Amino acid sequence: MRTAIFGAGSLGLVLGAYLTQAGIDTTLVHHRQDMVDAIRQNGVTVTGNVRMNVPARACLPREMSGIYDIVFLTTKQFDNPRAAAFLAPMLGREGVLCTLQNGLPEEGLARVLGDNRVIGCTVAWGATLEGNGVSKLTSDPASMSFGIGPFDGKWDSRCQSVKRVLEAMCPVEDVRDLRGTRWTKLLINTAFSGMGTVIGGTFGDAAADPVSRRLCLKVINECIDAGLALGVTFARVQGKDAVSLLRVTSPLKQFLALKVLPLAIRKHAGILPSMLQDLRKGRRCEVDFINGALSAAAREAGTPTPVNDRILQTIHRFEDGTLSPGRENLRLFEDLLD
Numbered sequence: 001m002r003t004a005i006f007g008a009g010s011l012g013l014v015l016g017a018y019l020t021q022a023g024i025d026t027t028l029v030h031h032r033q034d035m036v037d038a039i040r041q042n043g044v045t046v047t048g049n050v051r052m053n054v055p056a057r058a059c060l061p062r063e064m065s066g067i068y069d070i071v072f073l074t075t076k077q078f079d080n081p082r083a084a085a086f087l088a089p090m091l092g093r094e095g096v097l098c099t100l101q102n103g104l105p106e107e108g109l110a111r112v113l114g115d116n117r118v119i120g121c122t123v124a125w126g127a128t129l130e131g132n133g134v135s136k137l138t139s140d141p142a143s144m145s146f147g148i149g150p151f152d153g154k155w156d157s158r159c160q161s162v163k164r165v166l167e168a169m170c171p172v173e174d175v176r177d178l179r180g181t182r183w184t185k186l187l188i189n190t191a192f193s194g195m196g197t198v199i200g201g202t203f204g205d206a207a208a209d210p211v212s213r214r215l216c217l218k219v220i221n222e223c224i225d226a227g228l229a230l231g232v233t234f235a236r237v238q239g240k241d242a243v244s245l246l247r248v249t250s251p252l253k254q255f256l257a258l259k260v261l262p263l264a265i266r267k268h269a270g271i272l273p274s275m276l277q278d279l280r281k282g283r284r285c286e287v288d289f290i291n292g293a294l295s296a297a298a299r300e301a302g303t304p305t306p307v308n309d310r311i312l313q314t315i316h317r318f319e320d321g322t323l324s325p326g327r328e329n330l331r332l333f334e335d336l337l338d
Contacts, residue, residue, distance in 0.1 A: 003165060004029055004068050004090075006083060007075030008039070008058065010127040010274065011100060013135040015072065015169060017044040017054040022168035028058040036060055038132035048127075048136035048270075067092040070162055072121075073099045073109075076278075077289040080105060084112035091117060096158050098148065102189050102274075103289040104182055104297075106151040115152035119162055120178045122147040122185045125170070126203075126271030138202075141170075143267035147235070149175030181235040184242055187223040190294045191216040192265060193273040194311040197285070197318075200276065200325030204269025207262040211330045214337060215307055217257055220246050222305040223294055229301035240264075276325060279318050287315040307336050 001024065005012040008028035019026040028044070030036055039058035046052045068090050075083055080101075087097060091113070098119040099105050110118045123146060125139035146166045150159055155174065163172045175181045195206040195216050206212045224247050227234060234243050245264075248254045262269075275285035291312045298305040310333055317323035 001025060001070070001161060001165065002066070002068050003027070003070045003072065004064065005072045005074060006061075006087065007073065008035065009074060010129040010135045010277070011123065012072070012074040013039075013044050013129070013133065014046055014127045014137055015074070015100070016056055017046050017052055018169035019165065020044070020056045021052065021054045024165055024168055026057065027064070028056055029061055029064060030058065031061060033060065035132045042133055045134045046137055047130060047134065048138055049141055050137045061086065064090060066090070067095065069095050070165060071095070071097050073097055073101065075101075076284075077101055077103060077105055077108075077286055078284070080108050081112060084109050088113055094158060096162065098162050101289075102193070102286065103186065103293045105289070106178065106182075110151050116150070116154070118151040119159060120149055120151060120175070120182060121162075121166070122175075122181050124268075126268060128272050128277060138268075138270040138272065140267040144170040145173060146170065147173040147175045147181050149178035149181060151178060153178070175235070177233060177235060180233045183223070183227045183232045184235045184237055186290070186294060187220050187227075187234070187242060188237075190223055190291050190308055190311070191219040192271075193275055194219060194287075194291050194308070194315070196271075196273040197276040197279070197287075197325060198311055198314050198329050199327045201272075201327075202269060203265050203271045203273070204262075207265045207269065209327065209330075211333075211337070212327075213258055213261055215330075215333055216261060217246065217248065217254070218307040218336070219294075219305075219311065221248050222298065222303070222308050225303045226294060226298035226301045226305065229303050230297060237264075275315065279315075279325065284319060285315065287312055287319075291315070307333065310336060 004027045008030045016028040036058045043055040125144040128136045192203040278285040
């Protein structure tokens, strides 16, 4: 079993450390020479809630060679069509691309590779890049998990192979309804990653601030309404029915849901949104593929998403330099609060 992690950033470094430590033939691929050199010289270092240093193999994309059984895709989504076309010849007849990205990336990848070559993976943990070859695990190790499912809906030996590899890190759930699982993750990311980026804080910060928490709940309900209108069956989260817990149908339900949110996110409270990490480094972020994906789906469904749309607009202002992340941005949402 020959694997590669294409895009060895914050998540890719942590995953690569676990797989390499488990003896799985893994190559970490990054487009920057300084990152590749650091991994080759010093290995991968994981800090935070787990501490390890693992000697690892790394290369630039142009240095990849041969056939890979599994390529884990952890790059930014605006590179997806180009990445899929580049990787296609290296996957071989039975090779698969497993995307660990947020949002709804599988359809675009399948247009390049074919439905049967794409496996989706939701990631229930977070990490922050601290330097070349160094990543901080920000989730509680006891709460980490993956959920994997084939884009074409056909669970086969290749899915089993991906599952066995990922189990070197943490538990892996067999996902038979990838769409429902993706939408549940979208619900979490549009709310906590979106609002965390707006206020310049972690998932926990977004849940702890009373105003931000109310806005998070509104985004969650916008996502639920859009998904249900499109016929999505939302997957359970660690055994919990997010729709039953968080859908607001009365003042009492709203009161209870606002109490639940900080508890629901507590094991992942330290996650710093990847969008915020990118903005702090002066990079384009993936808001169009996370909050933008919800806005686009909601337009198709005919359901309103005013809070999510405002998050999208606000983060675009961060990108063009007319605004900066910070709690003071909550004033931009005052007209959307009940």
